[in-house]
Amino acid sequence: MSADVQFHGLRGQLRANEPMSRHVTWRAGGPAKRFFQPADLEDLSMFLGQLPGEEPVLFVGLGSNLLVREGGWPGTVVLTHGSARPPRMEEGLLYAEAGLACPKVARFAADQNLGSAEFLSGIPGTIGGALAMNAGCYGGETWDLVERVVTINRRGQLRRRARAEFETGYRRCELSSDASSEGDEWFASAHLKLPEGDREESRAIMKALLSKRRSTQPLQFPNAGSVFRNPSEGKTAARLIQSSGLKKLERGGARISEKHANFIVNPHGAASAADIEWLILHVQERVEAEKGVLLVPEVKIVGDPA
Numbered sequence: 001m002s003a004d005v006q007f008h009g010l011r012g013q014l015r016a017n018e019p020m021s022r023h024v025t026w027r028a029g030g031p032a033k034r035f036f037q038p039a040d041l042e043d044l045s046m047f048l049g050q051l052p053g054e055e056p057v058l059f060v061g062l063g064s065n066l067l068v069r070e071g072g073w074p075g076t077v078v079l080t081h082g083s084a085r086p087p088r089m090e091e092g093l094l095y096a097e098a099g100l101a102c103p104k105v106a107r108f109a110a111d112q113n114l115g116s117a118e119f120l121s122g123i124p125g126t127i128g129g130a131l132a133m134n135a136g137c138y139g140g141e142t143w144d145l146v147e148r149v150v151t152i153n154r155r156g157q158l159r160r161r162a163r164a165e166f167e168t169g170y171r172r173c174e175l176s177s178d179a180s181s182e183g184d185e186w187f188a189s190a191h192l193k194l195p196e197g198d199r200e201e202s203r204a205i206m207k208a209l210l211s212k213r214r215s216t217q218p219l220q221f222p223n224a225g226s227v228f229r230n231p232s233e234g235k236t237a238a239r240l241i242q243s244s245g246l247k248k249l250e251r252g253g254a255r256i257s258e259k260h261a262n263f264i265v266n267p268h269g270a271a272s273a274a275d276i277e278w279l280i281l282h283v284q285e286r287v288e289a290e291k292g293v294l295l296v297p298e299v300k301i302v303g304d305p306a
């Protein structure tokens with residue numbers, strides 16, 4: 001982290017050595033050297049504008065796809081969740097700020113009689129995280145819904161970008177190489193274009209999707225969803241892990257879920273990030289040895305080892 005900086009005019013919460021275990025769904029991991037939860041987008045802009053240019057910055061939404069190693073994040077974590085205004089309609093498009101929780105956006109869309117956003121109800125992350133990951137499930141993907149976004153850069157400047165400026169795919173989103181950019185950019189908001197729907201029908205779909213999740217995923221324990229990407233259509237990571245005999249494998253306080261082999265759970269809240277990472281690497285090695293498939297993590301692993 002850069003030497004001490006005196007920030008001026010901020011309204012959000014600025015802290016040092018914030019335990020990231022409080023902000024990720026695995027409930028494990030090391031601290032962020034500097035941590036900022038802006039009051040709103042203007043506050044975020046003000047903060048980034050004062051942050052030294054060389055400081056490593058990590059945006060975090062709900063931390064539902066994130067492992068921060070024990071040594072922690074060596075720079076600033078910006079926590080977007082908790083700072084977003086409610087969703088609203090603007091010129092026929094659904095406007096959602098990056099820090100909004102996906103289920104909230106799904107419910108708002110349904111209330112507006114708009115369809116296709118039902119799948120977001122089961123994704124326990126933010127819109128910013130869903131854009132970064134191109135989160136999706138049950139046939140829907142975040143970028144299928146996007147008309148345009150606003151990004152924010154290191155100097156705190158906002159920039160409107162069209163959907164066509166991004167290359168997206170399965171759990172992937174990058175600024176296209178043709179798009180001009182002056183360095184790091186993060187998502188500040190999105191405008192979603194949704195087809196007409198029916199409130200009751202959307203609610204019924206969301207209810208069915210959630211009950212499917214509850215019956216197939218270990219939602220009672222801290223976890224980060226699917227740990228590995230599915231290697232191909234029809235070849236799921238869960239099946240490969242299960243048939244390699246790895247279900248219920250434990251390391252420290254972390255365990256491969258019995259209910260869903262592509263989930264690693266922290267049942268007693270006692271796992272370290274190192275326990276979880278050990279399981280990830282071990283699963284990779286064993287599945288490659290047994291099945292000849294190298295599983296690629298979907299979760300983001302960041303920070304310094306202890």
Ligand SMILES: Cc1cc2nc3c(=O)[nH]c(=O)nc-3n(C[C@H](O)[C@H](O)[C@H](O)COP(=O)(O)OP(=O)(O)OC[C@H]3O[C@@H](n4cnc5c(N)ncnc54)[C@H](O)[C@@H]3O)c2cc1C
Pocket residue numbers: 025058059060061062063064065066080098122123124125126127128129130131132133134135136137185186187188217219223224225226300
């Ligand atoms: C129980 C459970 C079920 C899940 N089911 C699914 C599923 O069905 N489908 C699916 O795709 N995922 C699923 N996930 C994973 C996760 O919810 C998604 O990846 C989600 O989009 C992550 O959002 P987040 O806000 O939590 O991101 P975080 O975990 O906070 O961050 C994830 C990545 O996004 C980046 N990021 C976050 N915010 C921004 C921003 N504003 N701008 C730029 N980058 C940003 C982070 O730096 C990091 O690299 C599940 C997770 C859990 C715990």
